[in-house]
Amino acid sequence: MGIEENKEEKSEGQILSEKLFNDKKNSWDSFSSESIDALHQFAEAYKQFIDRGKTEREFTALSAEVLGNAGFLDLDGGTEDPLCPGARVYQVNRGKALIAAVIGKKSISGGVNIIGAHVDSPRIDLKANPLYEEADFALLDTQYYGGIKNYQWTAIPLAVHGVVIRKDGKMVQVCLGENEEDPVFTITDLLPHLAREQMQKKASEMITGEDLNILAGSKPFKDSKAKDKVKLNLLNILHEQYGMVEQDFNSAELEFVPAFKARDLGFDRSMIGAYGHDDRCCAYPALRAVLDIATGEPPEKTVVCVLTDKEETGSAGNTGAQSRFFENFIASLLLKTEKKESDSAFRLALSGSAMLSADVNSAFDPNYDGFWDKKNASYCGKGMVLSKHSGGSGKSGGSDANAEFCGKVQSILTRNEVPWQTGDLGKVDKGGGGTIAKFVANLGVEVLDSGVAVLSMHAPFEVISKADLYAAYEGYKAFFREA
């Protein structure tokens, strides 16, 4: 039957439809079998990387390690002077953000090609004075970080990652709950039997921010005279393991994240379920792309991979995209390549630059199909997402890329056979969200939002397609070479 149909000539309307309609194939159909092998390998490496780099500090440290191994030199250490085409450099900002670059053949004053992603993800942070005892439990009081649905973070295993600055000034690294033999933590939920009232509440009030208390211990210190013995016992353990006392919580950055690892998802293993795809599923491909560029012939333009912090809280602060870190990095490159210190050369470098703001987009979810305009949603498996604009009602509060730049990026992707699609966050007036795009666009850089479509965004367990992860990697490489 199929053979008969193939013999039939296409009608004029069919030929015209192929020419004129904008139909997007599923990426799995457009990738060759070699590419599909490569994308599964890429996904394996991604899972391992994000299991080791769950927080902004860990992802930054791991990236610096990988870059160092690939011959990138720390800009704050000794680099060659001047930096010549092909030179590889990176810089870490306070352990939480990182920029890496490969110097191109053309002058930096003419502009650079940038991919910018963020490495912080929604999570549960501790308050300055978190520890208390109640009903013979030791509990930790928290403040959530980023936009979460509080109820999703109860009754799941949590791990703690972060640093404690002790009274003696020494920094102690904490990472507990990731190894099989480690203990984990949790935020309890009310049993359904007693939840009649709770279940009548609005979802935003069911579990309030103040209710997010972490269960951390229940065993009293053996002593007949001491008070708060469960709390005392817990502090005693922390003192033995980390040398800390209660006051050290005041300066600590301890972040609770889901304790589970990234897993293949589905019978066909086509997807990955994990904590914090947002935005490590863009940050990792961006990092791999800059590493790949470094191994070949020096690029025409200098390529810059920005991994920033604080996106989930609005990009403010000295490790976020609103800080001067990126600008200072470009100024340093100008100085180290061309000995240029002038403000005008710096401004021209920025206005001549092009950037893909690499962040996740909301994938169309058939369980909630009223929330997207299906013509303008992004879909799992349909390739790298390009979003002309971000923001909320009336495009407010976001960045809106110029048509000329959208056209340029689209043609680079098409020329390189990278599957891509467009994607709005959701229906008009349903909500909105921002990325780092606007902060860099304000400097004069051409910026377009791009990334990977994700299901259950900001939930403890987010879902992406392996095909889209790989498309982002291929897309970022093409952009670095050709923008």
Ligand code: MN
């Ligand atoms: Mn994001």
Ligand code: MN
């Ligand atoms: Mn986010």
